[in-house]
Amino acid sequence: MAQLPTSLVFTIRRSEAELVAPAKATPREYKLLSDIDDQQSLRFQIPVIQFYRCNPCMQGKDPARVIKDALAQTLVFYYPLAGRLREGRNRKLAVDCTGEGALFIEAEADVKLEQFGDALQPPFPCFDELLYNVPGSEGMLNCPLLLIQVTRLKCGGFIFAIRLNHVLADGAGMIQFMSAMAEMSRGAIAPSIPPKWERHLLDARDPPRISFTHREYDEVEGTIILSENMVQRSFFFGPKEVSTLRKLLPHHLRKCSKFDILASCLWRCRTIAIKPDPDEEVRLLCVVNVRSKLNPPSPSGFYGNAIVFSAAITTARKLCQNPLGYAVELVKQAKESVTEEYVKSAADFMVIKGKRLHYTMVRSCVISDVTRVAFVDVDFGWGKAVYGGLAKAGIGAIPGALSFLVASKNKNGEAGTLMLICLTAPAMERFSKELDNMSKEQPADEMGKSVSISSTL
Structure with a gap:
């Protein structure tokens, strides 16, 4: 049984998970992952959820059967996803293309889509029911790389949920695979974008040479706080909310990107919420898509991890006592530091250090912008998704570290951005308060100063 915030109770009946080959x-071959792919930072699962309405044109068609058949056909082209990960010398990962298949679950729920509420957004309290964690399936090695569950709803709509091992693909790669499945569902005989492995493009050079400091991987002393009492929340930023934050910036920064504003806002409010020592360093790690930064750019169809981390670093005191523009400057500098040479240096760094590294986890906040990854456009024949995107924040090795920006709409149909964040309950309450306080700050004057009524460290 699962219970929604509206006290709606429903039952889900699931079939046994089966392998779809x-x-x-x-x-049958071994395919090495790149030196970017197999770093420790990416050794976790990415969960995505899609909600679909009933479509009278699909009357008599079972979405679970349609999608299951499409999965089998798509795996012919994306056959590494039907294999299993093996680990070799120095923890180097490779896919053993065994053709064993991906896990698939068929389910049925006695609930209608409209009963989930006007605005579908994470957290979904019933998510563990909508994407069942098959025992033994969540490991890195010798486990299925892909898990899919299709849950039919009482109204004729359905929910599609998918979990993919991150070392195989980033957000852009994941949507490429899902879009290929959708094309197969609609009758295609091959994906319109043929998949390309090409992982060598993001391997270290020979010989490797580090040309950047890569402070995203600093070894920092301190305690990593682990808590099971974590709370998930989404905060919606429409044009009005973004405009309010933009007015807090000095005029020379007001044309910065929406990502710069929201990432800086999240970093500042989150730092106040977690209460670090004021003189300790805090980090915002931006996940940067580097496809266009490579020369030549990564080929169309490449579905591996074409991402690196870049670090904005300051002390908690400076971050929280300065206006928002201070954080925006740091975020912009961190993003602009990512060049083709930076990407090559990052791959070299992995090899020279002799271990598969994890980004700095002490007092770090990681943000991934997937607003341009068109999850809602994935159409299995029933039309676009009502909500499509990341299912939750806080995934990865450290609960609460990773946040997402996801394209979405509010209950009035207004397009905007959801900020998905995970914190302990007390910290989440403080975070929400700081966001509210920031919206009440006075606009910046010509000198770039703003009057803040928010609490500081």
Whole structure:
């Protein structure tokens, strides 16, 4: 049984999870991951959820059957996803293309889509029911790389949930695979964008040479706070909310990107919420898509991890006592530091250090912008998703570290951005208060100063 915030109670009946193999024979081979792919930072699962309305044009068609068949056909082209991860010398990862298949679950819920509420957004209290964690399936090695659950709803709509091992793909790669499945569901015989492995493009050079400091991987002394009492929340930023924050910036920064504003806002409010020592360093790690930064750019169809981390670093005191523009400057500098040479240096860094590294976890906040990853456009034949995107924040090795920006709409149909964040309950309350306080700050004057009524460290 699962219970929604509206006290709606419903039952889900699930079939046993089964392995769906490629519809045709596929090559049996070993395929090495890149030196960006197999870093420790990416060794976790990415969960995505999609909600679909009933479509009278699809009367008599079972979404679970349609999608299951499409999965088998798509795995012919994306056959590494039907294999299993193996670990070699120096923790180097490779896919053993065994063709064993991906996990698939068929389910049915006695609830209608409209009963989930006007504005679908994380957290979904019933998520563990909508994407069942099959025992033994969540490991890194020798486990299925992909898990899909399709849950039919009482109204004729359905929910599609998917979990993919991050070392195989980033957000852009994941949406490429999902879009290929959707094309197969609608009758295509091959994906419109043929998948390309090409992981060598993001391998270290020979010989490797580090040309940047890569402070995103600093070894920092301190305690990593682990808590099971974590709270998930989404905060909606429409044009009005973004405009209010933009007015807090000095005039020379007001044309900065929406990401710069929201990332800086999250970093500042979150730092106040977690109450670090004022003189300790705090970090915002931006996840940067580097496809266009490579020369030549990564080929169309590449679905591996074409991402690096870049670090904005300051003390908690400076971050929280300065206006928002201070954080925006740091975020812009961190993003602009990512060049093709930076990407190559990051891959070299992994190899020279002789271990698969994890980004700095002490007093770090990581933010990934997936607003341009068009999850809602994935159409299995029933039309676009009502909500499509990341299912929750806080995933990865450290609960609460990773936040997302996701494209969404509010209950009035206004397009905007959801900020998905995970914190302990007390810290979440303080975070929410600081966001509210920031909206009450006075606009910046010509000198770039603003009057803040928010609490500081």
